[in-house]
Amino acid sequence: MKKNKLTMAVVAGIAGVAGMANAAQYVNPEGHGQVLIYPYYSVNNGLNTLYSVVNTTADTKAVKVRFLEGENTLEVLDFNVYLSAYDVWTGALGPFTSTIAGHVGEPSGVHVSSDTSCAPFLNKAGQEFLPYTIDEDDATGNTSMRRSTDGHFEVLEMATFIGPTIGWADHGATGVPANCGAIQADWDDNNFYDTADEDLVTGGLFGSASIVNVAEGLAMTYDAIAIDEFWTGGVGSHSEPGSLLPSLAQGDLEAIVFQNGAAVSSTFLSGAEAVSALFTKQAIYNEYALDSIVNGKTEWVITFPTKNFHVDEVVSAIPPFVNTWNGSASCHEFQLTMWDREEQEETVSTGGVSPRPPAGENPQLCLEVNVVEFILPGGVAGAESSIMGSDNLVTVTTPSIAHATENGWARMEFNDDDGTAYVTSAIAGADYVGLPVVGFAAQQFSNGGAGAGLLAQYAGLFVHKGRVVSQ
Known part of the structure; x- marks a missing residue:
């Protein structure tokens, strides 16, 4: 997606940076990008957390939605969503009691969605948070699902498409994807998307979240933070549903940080350090x-x-x-x-x-x-x-x-x-x-x-x- 020419001209002029067409990753002040960071969710104290992901482009996109517990940023749920052109995905988190062996009765969270967009393998009626990465954490005795009841979450664009996936994900006049089953079937036999019609990441995602106390009639809302130019040259990584990849560590090694009105470019040893700099x-x-x-x-x-x-x-x-x-x-x-x-x-x-x-x-x-x-x-x-x-x-x-x-x-x-x-x-x-x-x-x-x-x-x-x- 082409950036606003005036915005980029101002950035280039302030920073004295040449060749902005190959821009490094940066926090987009316009609020849209290739990666979205949602700073907080909670299902404690009777709270629900509602969220949205909006595709502002004409491209069909695969995005990874990932929820991370609040002690050590370990994944408690992730899934793929296939957004058609100008599509919106919405979901909600609520309190739950774990039913998973070894964690039965522990406080946990559940994800629900009434959205029709294609999310292969996801139980939209109610998918409880999963303990598997917490179980592998270092300290015996600190593996309760209570850790998952607050944390943060992120959305990473993985690919756009140029082939059959566009038609499968499209909602058409019915409001329902034409063939979500075909997308799921492609993933069902192995860990590769055999349709292989992926194209470059183009950005243009924005999102928001609301922390809602239904009993007390309160809602607190915020916008997700958008990172643009996260993927080097727009080459993303389309991973299977449930994969721990892609991650924030896979981004461009160069980061542009805005300081005192100027854009300063730095290069780091890893993608994780580049995101940290932002x-x-x-x-x-x-x-x-x-x-x-x-x-x-x-x-x-x-x-x-x-x-x-x-x-x-x-x-x-x-x-x-x-x-x-x-x-x-x-x-x-x-x-x-x-x-x-x-x-x-x-x-x-x-x-x-x-x-x-x-x-x-x-x-x-x-x-x-x-x-x-x-x-x-x-x-x-x-x-x-x-x-x-x-x-x-x-x-x-x-x-x-x-x-x-x-x-x-x-x-x-x-x-x-x-x-x-x-x-x-x-x-x-x-x-x-x-x-x-x-x-x-x-x-x-x-x-x-x-x-x-x-x-x-x-x-x-x-x-x-x-x-x-x-x-």
Whole structure:
């Protein structure tokens, strides 16, 4: 798909980059691309997560939809979807109790869809999350499907088509693919798509998700983050349904990062490091609101979407991460400074965070998806967060010296306790300081005084702002 000429001209002019026709992968500010990253899902606390994937092009596309648990980014469900021209795929996640041997009775999740688009082998009426990669994780005793109840997910375009697959996937006037069975039958005999009518990846995907609390009448929505030019030269990888491939590690080795209005190109040793560079922030910023009169709550979702490639099944962690996954944790320190709305400042000490870090160390984020809950001074940290119901939880207490303790903003910086920076190192171009992070702040309010006999519920979701630092 051809990019907007004006946009690319501006990028080329700012960056002084020649030959943008062979552009490296980048986060597309226009919101569409070849890969979509959805920073969070949850089926805890009675929540459902609804999502969509939209094909804005005239091409028929094969996409991989993959759900990843929140501790070590291990796959709990994936499947192929074949989108016809201008098609939309939708699905939903809900709470479930595992029925799989070795996990019977454990909290889990289930995927359902009423969409007619072709998704070979998928039980659209209700496919529960699967434990097989969790069962292979390192630590005995940390294999519960509870790990799958929150996490993040991704969509990767694998191919477009120039032959029979176009007609098989097309919905026509009926609204139903003409021959999804033919696509499934092709995969049924071996791990190769024998029809072999694949063509280059063209991008043009966008998506969104909604985290819905049906019981309380709340919905929080966000747009998926789009990576464009992910595949080198548009050559994708059309894998069979259920395959762990393709992955974010297979992308172009060159990444374009936007910093202070300029596009900077760097080349990395691996595709995973290139994707990490796209999301690396030295610091993130967001607000908190805990107005007691409306039972205010705030949680920050902090997701490291590429962490697994850096810390799992490696002898030593691959930068910018420095600690390998030990079966239950891979911890990295942060510093959190808060300001209330009247300029009062406080840096979180060991006494203001739970779980409390060892003496002399900064607080830590130890999982792939982390939920940071803000509570007022004197508040008690729970075992699960109050909005998302997550036990991947760090709790912080807001400033005790503030004039307006209930509201403010915070800056989270990613540095080791001795001040050493986490760095994603390039083999050519700029290195990036910090950790690859995506996420948002979620806020919820309940107004019992909205009117006689009325309870008004409100919620909002605010994407993190960040600081990009290169060296």
